[in-house]
Amino acid sequence: MKKVAIGVDVGGTNTAFGAVGPEGNVMVKNNIPTPRHGNINQYITDLADAIKKMISSLTEQNKDLKILGIGIGAPNGNYYNGTIEYAPNLSFKGVVHFVEMLRPHFSEHEAVVLTNDANAAAIGEMIYGGAKEMKNFVLFTLGTGVGSGLVVNGELVYGHDGFAGECGHTTLVPDGRLCGCTALGHLEAYCSATGMKRTAFELLSYYNATDSILADKSYNELDSKMIYEAAKKGDSIALEVFEKTGAWLGQGLADTVHHLSPEAIFLFGGVTAAGDLIFEPTKKSMEKYLLPIFKNKIKILPSELKPGDAAIVGASALVWKELEK
Amino acid sequence: MKKVAIGVDVGGTNTAFGAVGPEGNVMVKNNIPTPRHGNINQYITDLADAIKKMISSLTEQNKDLKILGIGIGAPNGNYYNGTIEYAPNLSFKGVVHFVEMLRPHFSEHEAVVLTNDANAAAIGEMIYGGAKEMKNFVLFTLGTGVGSGLVVNGELVYGHDGFAGECGHTTLVPDGRLCGCTALGHLEAYCSATGMKRTAFELLSYYNATDSILADKSYNELDSKMIYEAAKKGDSIALEVFEKTGAWLGQGLADTVHHLSPEAIFLFGGVTAAGDLIFEPTKKSMEKYLLPIFKNKIKILPSELKPGDAAIVGASALVWKELEK
Numbered sequence: 001m002k003k004v005a006i007g008v009d010v011g012g013t014n015t016a017f018g019a020v021g022p023e024g025n026v027m028v029k030n031n032i033p034t035p036r037h038g039n040i041n042q043y044i045t046d047l048a049d050a051i052k053k054m055i056s057s058l059t060e061q062n063k064d065l066k067i068l069g070i071g072i073g074a075p076n077g078n079y080y081n082g083t084i085e086y087a088p089n090l091s092f093k094g095v096v097h098f099v100e101m102l103r104p105h106f107s108e109h110e111a112v113v114l115t116n117d118a119n120a121a122a123i124g125e126m127i128y129g130g131a132k133e134m135k136n137f138v139l140f141t142l143g144t145g146v147g148s149g150l151v152v153n154g155e156l157v158y159g160h161d162g163f164a165g166e167c168g169h170t171t172l173v174p175d176g177r178l179c180g181c182t183a184l185g186h187l188e189a190y191c192s193a194t195g196m197k198r199t200a201f202e203l204l205s206y207y208n209a210t211d212s213i214l215a216d217k218s219y220n221e222l223d224s225k226m227i228y229e230a231a232k233k234g235d236s237i238a239l240e241v242f243e244k245t246g247a248w249l250g251q252g253l254a255d256t257v258h259h260l261s262p263e264a265i266f267l268f269g270g271v272t273a274a275g276d277l278i279f280e281p282t283k284k285s286m287e288k289y290l291l292p293i294f295k296n297k298i299k300i301l302p303s304e305l306k307p308g309d310a311a312i313v314g315a316s317a318l319v320w321k322e323l324e325k
Numbered sequence: 326m327k328k329v330a331i332g333v334d335v336g337g338t339n340t341a342f343g344a345v346g347p348e349g350n351v352m353v354k355n356n357i358p359t360p361r362h363g364n365i366n367q368y369i370t371d372l373a374d375a376i377k378k379m380i381s382s383l384t385e386q387n388k389d390l391k392i393l394g395i396g397i398g399a400p401n402g403n404y405y406n407g408t409i410e411y412a413p414n415l416s417f418k419g420v421v422h423f424v425e426m427l428r429p430h431f432s433e434h435e436a437v438v439l440t441n442d443a444n445a446a447a448i449g450e451m452i453y454g455g456a457k458e459m460k461n462f463v464l465f466t467l468g469t470g471v472g473s474g475l476v477v478n479g480e481l482v483y484g485h486d487g488f489a490g491e492c493g494h495t496t497l498v499p500d501g502r503l504c505g506c507t508a509l510g511h512l513e514a515y516c517s518a519t520g521m522k523r524t525a526f527e528l529l530s531y532y533n534a535t536d537s538i539l540a541d542k543s544y545n546e547l548d549s550k551m552i553y554e555a556a557k558k559g560d561s562i563a564l565e566v567f568e569k570t571g572a573w574l575g576q577g578l579a580d581t582v583h584h585l586s587p588e589a590i591f592l593f594g595g596v597t598a599a600g601d602l603i604f605e606p607t608k609k610s611m612e613k614y615l616l617p618i619f620k621n622k623i624k625i626l627p628s629e630l631k632p633g634d635a636a637i638v639g640a641s642a643l644v645w646k647e648l649e650k
Contacts, residue, residue, distance in 0.1 A: 076618070085618065136485040150584065152477050152484075159477075159586025160461040161622065169616050170580040174498060181616050255495040259475065259584050261484025291494050291506050293401070293410065297486065 001066045004058075006051060007316030009117070010034060010074035012089035017051055018309065019058050019067070020316035024128030026309045028058050038091040040101070048105035069111030071318030072098065073120030073311055080162035082114050088180075111322045117141065117311060119156055119165060121268050121303070122149025123321050124314030129304035130266060138262045139303065140167065140253070142269040145180065146188040146195075150260060156321075167256055168192070172248050190248040193224035193271055199241045200227055212237040228274045242277040249278075250285025257290060257298050268303035268310065275302075326391045329383075331376060332641030334442070335359060335399035337414035342376055343634065344383050344392070345641035349453030351634045355379050363416040365426070373430035394436030396643030397423065398445030398636055403487035407439050413505075436647045442466065442636060444481055444490060446593050446628070447474025448646050449639030454629035455591060463587045464628065465492065465578070467594035470505065471513040471520075475585060481646075492581055493517070497573050515573040518549035518596055524566045525552055537562040553599045567602045574603075575610025582615060582623050593628035593635065600627075 004027065008017040011034060018029030032050050035043050051070070059065050076087040082099025084090065103112045115123075122139040125131040131139075135154045141147040146168030150157040157164045168188035169181055176185030177198065189195055200214050200222060209215055213230040214222060214237050230238035253265055271278055283300050290298075305313055329352065333342040336359060343354030357375050360368050376395070384390050401412040407424025409417065428437045440448075447464040450456040456464075460479045466472040471493030475482040482489045493513035494506055501510030502523065514520055525539050525547060534540055538555040539547060539562050555563035578590055596603055608625050615623075630638055 134485075136489075152482050153480060155478060157477050157585060160459075160588035161586055163618050164461075164584065164586035166583040166586075166616055166619075169583045171576055171614055172496075172499070174576065183614055183616075251496055251499065255580055256584065258491040258494045259489065259581065260482060261486055261489035261491075263485035289496055289508055291491055291508075293488050294491075 001064050002062065003066050003068055005068050005316040005319035006055070006070040007312040007314065007318075008047070008051070008070060008072040009311035009315055010072060010084070010090070011311075012075070015047060016312055017047075017054065018312040018316070019054065020313055022320070024124070024305070024313050024317075026312060028054055029309070029312060030054050034090065036091045038093065040092045040096055043092070044098075044101045044105075048102060052105070067109055068323060069109040069113065069319040070102070070106055071111075071120065071315040071322075072102075072114040073117040073315035073318075074098065074114060075117060077114045077116040077119070078162035079113070079115040079119065079156075079158050082112075084114070111319050113318045113322045115156070115158075115318060116147065116165075117314070118147025119149040119158075120314035120318055121147075121305065121310060122151055122266075122314075123156060124305050124310065124317040125266055125268075125303055126151060127317035127320050128313060130301055131264070134263050136260065136262045137264045137266065138167075138256055138260065139266040139268055142192060142267060142271040144192060144194055146192045148256075151262075152260060167252065170252055170255055172251055187248070187252040191245055191252065193269075196224045196227055196241050196245050196271065197222050199244050200237060203237050203240055203244075207237065209237050214238060224271055228277070231274070231277055239277075242274060243281045245271075246278055246281025247285040250282045250287075251289055253282065253286045253300065254289030257286070257294050261294065262298065264299040264301050266301050266303045268305065270307070272302050326389050327387065328391050328393055330393050330641040330644035331380070331395040332637040332639065332643075333372070333376070333395060333397040334636035334640055335397060335409070335415070336636070337400075340372060341637055342372075342379065343637040343641070344379065345638055347645070349449070349630070349638050349642075351637060353379055353383050354634070354637060359415065361416045363418065365417045365421055368417070369423075369426045369430075373427060377430070392434055393648060394434040394438065394644040395427070395431055396436075396445065396640040396647075397427075397439040398442040398640035398643075399423065399439060400442060402439045402441040402444070404438070404440040404444070404481075404483050405487035407437075409439070436644050438643045438647045440481070440483075440643060441472065441490075442639070443472025444474040444483075445639035445643055446472075446630065446635060447476055447591075447639075448481060449630050449635065449642040450591055450593075450628055451476060452642035452645050453638060455626055456589070459588050461585065461587045462589045462591065463492075463581055463585065464591040464593055467517060467592060467596040469517060469519055471517045473581075476587075477585060492577065495577055495580055497576055512573070512577040516570055516577065518594075521549045521552055521566050521570050521596065522547050524569050525562060528562050528565055528569075532562065534562050539563060549596055553602070556599070556602055564602075567599060568606045570596075571603055571606025572610040575607045575612075576614055578607065578611045578625065579614030582611070582619050586619065587623065589624035589626050591626050591628045593630065595632070597627050
């Protein structure tokens with residue numbers, strides 16, 4: 001009997017889901033739109049139907065499969081309550097009892113469990129990725145925002161209310177840039193893909209850099225991939241964006257090390273495709289801020305989860321982790 | 326049979342020790358100088374003899390006592406290895422195998438265990454103090470330096486190497502004040518008792534405040550207690566020192582909340598005697614930096630450990646915690 005876990009990634013536009021084997025291999029996947037209509041009942045029914053259809057197609061081909069359960073990664077997901085709470089990018093308002101509503105559709109399975117996307121990625125790293133042998137590590141997701149998942153003594157840190165691991169909202173620069181959360185100077189405002197774009201525009205202004213490749217793009221056109229492409233061509237503004245982003249991120253990671261003393265910090269997300277361009281200044285900066293007892297001990301590593309399927313795979317890992325207990 | 330744990334507080338000048346009952350009551354205590362001679366073998370022998378003498382005097386009076394073990398709080402103490410590592414204020418250099426050396430003197434007891442002073446205080450708070458019912462909390466010690474102990478899921482966070490919980494060395498002000506660890510802008514350089522003195526001198530200079538009570542003290546004379554006394558008399562410089570210290574500390578505590586989402590943060594140390602003068606600006610500042618999901622949820626509380634005996638009591642709590650396992 002081959003065991004399989006379903007992973008569900010609730011995104012602002014699409015909800016992707018797939019069946020994942022014990023090695024983190026996606027056997028089949030599909031998606032439905034995450035609706036803008038705000039009708040949570042309809043959405044849950046549609047999602048449950050779509051997942052069941054996928055499971056049926058899979059079990060028809062493989063009679064000896066056992067579906068263990070469903071893991072869900074969602075913005076503002078709360079593990080303790082199985083809820084999505086006040087997620088700014090979803091049309092479902094307030095506190096949504098996601099697990100409670102989905103559970104009856106899958107009563108034959110052992111676990112239906114939910115957490116936020118970054119926590120799911122961290123558990124994915126622990127179950128299938130580079131943190132298999134680690135008991136203390138941290139994962140940062142660098143995307144439109146910055147999320148994080150913290151693992152202490154082999155367990156994800158949820159805190160007293162389920163919302164721990166919001167390291168994107170630690171303060172890097174007192175009274176600095178406006179963060180999406182309305183506070184000033186948070187890490188997310190500097191080290192996310194959006195933060196990199198903001199840095200690029202600051203530098204263009206500062207140097208009046210009319211000869212930069214980036215100077216021909218509007219604010220709404222420019223994205224972090226273009227900055228990466230420009231940096232590869234030696235554009236000095238783009239290169240400085242990576243230097244500054246790394247310097248800020250390293251400061252933030254040092255704060256996390258001083259809290260938790262992890263064995264390693266994994267970086268996840270499109271920005272990490274830039275490799276040494278981002279890892280080197282980050283490492284250099286982190287070391288600068290660390291106490292001597294931590295210097296040259298903490299690894300900064302790229303996530304080993306494959307970018308395309310990582311959200312589904314991470315969410316599915318929740319099920320394996322849950323059944324360990 | 327009444328159970329008792331021995332607590333040992335290794336300080337720069339004195340090593341205090343006492344026998345502590347299950348309610349955190351110190352039954353008897355004593356101390357020896359922490360020597361400057363750097364001879365660790367001699368010190369361990371002297372300490373063991375003094376503790377044994379105290380135990381004998383105690384058991385002569387109470388025949389039905391059972392001494393469970395010895396808990397040690399020490400600067401740069403490492404729980405995993407039972408070592409004191411590169412403690413800047415002690416004459417014993419390098420890595421000192423404290424537990425390994427003390428253990429043979431107390432082979433009849435169940436536990437000999439060591440951690441750093443702030444971790445010991447956090448465990449003391451959990452076993453005897455205000456955190457008895459809490460599974461997720463944080464304690465900050467505000468003294469000459471700033472230490473911290475973090476508790477997640479009812480367990481102290483030691484990290485992968487035993488050195489977690491150095492929140493005093495998170496960065497508050499990039500390129501800010503020189504910290505004792507040689508980095509710039511760390512929390513300890515702003516929020517410790519020493520940090521308050523530094524702030525007072527900055528403010529005296531800034532305002533050229535010749536009429537402040539603090540203006541008649543030299544840098545080496547001034548301490549945080551004098552700042553408190555001046556603040557009680559309405560001295561505007563002293564009052565602003567508390568405002569600014571609270572603002573900085575609140576920024577740091579918000580970073581910790583974003584990591585761990587604790588139920589409460591306990592503040593410990595002489596500075597906390599100032600009550601609302603320090604708690605109010607700290608709370609106000611922390612709230613300013615917090616994500617909406619955390620606002621008005623996290624308590625900032627004074628430690629319930631009694632100042633005089635807290636270090637001994639905290640160290641003794643290590644034994645109770647160890648025997649829970």
